[in-house]
Structure formats: C-alpha cells, structure tokens
Amino acid sequence: MTAEGEGPDAATCSSAPRTCRPVRHPDSTRAMILEAAIQEFAAKGLAGARVDAIALRSKTNKRMLYHFFGDKTGLYIAVLEAVVTHVTSSMRGLNLANRDPVDGIRALVLHNWHYLLAHPEFVSLLAGENLLKGEYSKRSNMISSLHGPVFAKIENLLQRGAAQGVFREGISPTTVYMTYAGLGFFYISNRHTVETNLNPDVWTCGSIEAWGEHIVAVTLAFLRTGANSTSV
Incomplete structure (x- = not known):
C-alpha cells in the first residue's frame, strides 16, 4: 500500500509506462454486461444483437463476457432470467397479503401496468422470445419457477375474495x-x-391512465360474483 499522495497501489496497475486501470468488482462487471445486453437484445433481438456492441456498451471486453456467460446464447438466457426476476421481485412491496382482496387486485393490476410502461425493454424481450417460440426460456432452469410466488399471491387474493363473497370461486x-x-x-x-x-x-x-383503469375494471368485472362468465 502506498502512502497518501504517492498514487495508486501498484497491484492495481499495469507496468509502467502504461496508465492505471480502476479495479472493478466481478459482480459489478457482470451486472454491467447484463444491463448492456438487456438493451442490445431488446433493441435488436437475439439474431441482430452483437457481442462487440455489448462489450463496448458495458465498457468491458468479450473475454469477460464469455467468462461470465459462456457464449451469446448463455448471455441471452441470463438476460431473460434477469428481466423476469426483476418484474416478479418488484411486487414485494405491494403487501398484498394484508390488503382487502378488491384493493389488492387493483394494486396488482396497476403495478403491472406501470411496470410495463416504465420498462419497455421487458416488453420487447418478451415479444422477441415469443417470436422464437419460447425456445430459450425452456433452456432456463429458473424462469418457470419465478412465476410461482406471483400466482401464490393472486391465489391468496382470490381465496379471500371468494370467502368474503366478493369474488367467484x-x-x-x-x-x-x-x-x-x-x-x-x-x-x-x-x-x-x-x-x-x-x-x-x-x-x-390521459389515454394511458384511462387504459390502466380499464384493465382494473375488466379484471374486477371478471372476478366479481354474479359475473356472467365461465371460469377458466
């Protein structure tokens, strides 16, 4: 370790006369690559995305990309896992278990609507993966399981609503x-x-806000007792 004012520790630098490079934590490097890949795949799809562009955007290099993700396909699957993890984990603050069932459904629906508006990259990636017939989602060991907690929260709202007589069974x-x-x-x-x-x-x-309320109204109309609809 150098004394104050003597410059950076030699262990963080290449040999003179090269300039010093900042040390980047592996987790930080991986996260930066992943974020750059999300934007690249969302904009250009799996076929159009370029590893060189991702490395440039993340201010790293292809060697590090391959180190963390194996290849372009591995990186794409990691991107899908990351965005699904993010959207499902974003629900944690809704406290649905302690909400009135009708209020809980409303909060859930509007949260999803606002999330999609704030994250167009999620919409693009999901649309692109569907064009690929969900092939790469199937290769993931975690994506299908990420939806389980979401459906459990919805199930809890439905059961409590049915018990109160406000939702159909x-x-x-x-x-x-x-x-x-x-x-x-x-x-x-x-x-x-x-x-x-x-x-x-x-x-x-105005239209965006009105559509969010429309989604709430449609969902609640389907759920309410007396609705003339067949359960699916």
Missing part, C-alpha cells in the same frame, strides 16, 4: 394474470400501429 390465478398482463402488453407492444390506424392519442397521459 374456482378462478385460476393464471387466467387472472393473463387477463391483466395481456391487456397491458397489447397496448404497449402494438402502440405504433394502434396510434397510426385506430387512435392517434393512444400515448397521451
């Missing part, structure tokens, strides 16, 4: 999820064609 959490997630996903993924062909104001603040 026998509704699948998967159906509820597909209802609110699908309505939000379609709006964002098809924004440009809807804006061009159907509603030029689709992306105004």
Whole structure:
C-alpha cells in the first residue's frame, strides 16, 4: 500500500509506462454486461444483437463476457432470467397479503401496468422470445419457477375474495394474470400501429391512465360474483 499522495497501489496497475486501470468488482462487471445486453437484445433481438456492441456498451471486453456467460446464447438466457426476476421481485412491496382482496387486485393490476410502461425493454424481450417460440426460456432452469410466488399471491387474493363473497370461486390465478398482463402488453407492444390506424392519442397521459383503469375494471368485472362468465 502506498502512502497518501504517492498514487495508486501498484497491484492495481499495469507496468509502467502504461496508465492505471480502476479495479472493478466481478459482480459489478457482470451486472454491467447484463444491463448492456438487456438493451442490445431488446433493441435488436437475439439474431441482430452483437457481442462487440455489448462489450463496448458495458465498457468491458468479450473475454469477460464469455467468462461470465459462456457464449451469446448463455448471455441471452441470463438476460431473460434477469428481466423476469426483476418484474416478479418488484411486487414485494405491494403487501398484498394484508390488503382487502378488491384493493389488492387493483394494486396488482396497476403495478403491472406501470411496470410495463416504465420498462419497455421487458416488453420487447418478451415479444422477441415469443417470436422464437419460447425456445430459450425452456433452456432456463429458473424462469418457470419465478412465476410461482406471483400466482401464490393472486391465489391468496382470490381465496379471500371468494370467502368474503366478493369474488367467484374456482378462478385460476393464471387466467387472472393473463387477463391483466395481456391487456397491458397489447397496448404497449402494438402502440405504433394502434396510434397510426385506430387512435392517434393512444400515448397521451390521459389515454394511458384511462387504459390502466380499464384493465382494473375488466379484471374486477371478471372476478366479481354474479359475473356472467365461465371460469377458466
């Protein structure tokens, strides 16, 4: 270790006369590569994304990328795992177990809607993976299990709502999820064609807020007792 004012520790530097390089923690390097890859794959898809561009964006090199992820496919699968982990973990602060069932569904639906609005890269990656027929999600050892806690929270709301007589019985959490997630996903993924062909104001603040309330209304109408709908 050098004394104060003598410059950086020699262990962190290459031999003179090269300039010193800052030491980067491995976890930090991996996270930076992953974040750069999320943006690259979201913008260009698996086929169009370039490892060189990811290395440049993350201010690292391909050697480190291959060290952490093996190859481009491994990195893409890690990206899918990262974004699904992020969206599912974002629900933790909703405290759904202690909410009234109707209020809980409303909070869940609006949280999902606002998340999709704030993370268009998630929408792009999910759309791209579906074009690939979910091939790489199937290769992941963790993605399918990440949805379990989400469905458990929905199931808890449904059971408590049915016990209180406000929700119908026998509704699948998967159906509820597909209802609110699908309505939000379609709006964002098809924004440009809807804006061009159907509603030029689709992306105004008023329209976005109104659509969120529409998703809530549709979901609750499906759940409420007396609804003329077949459980799925």
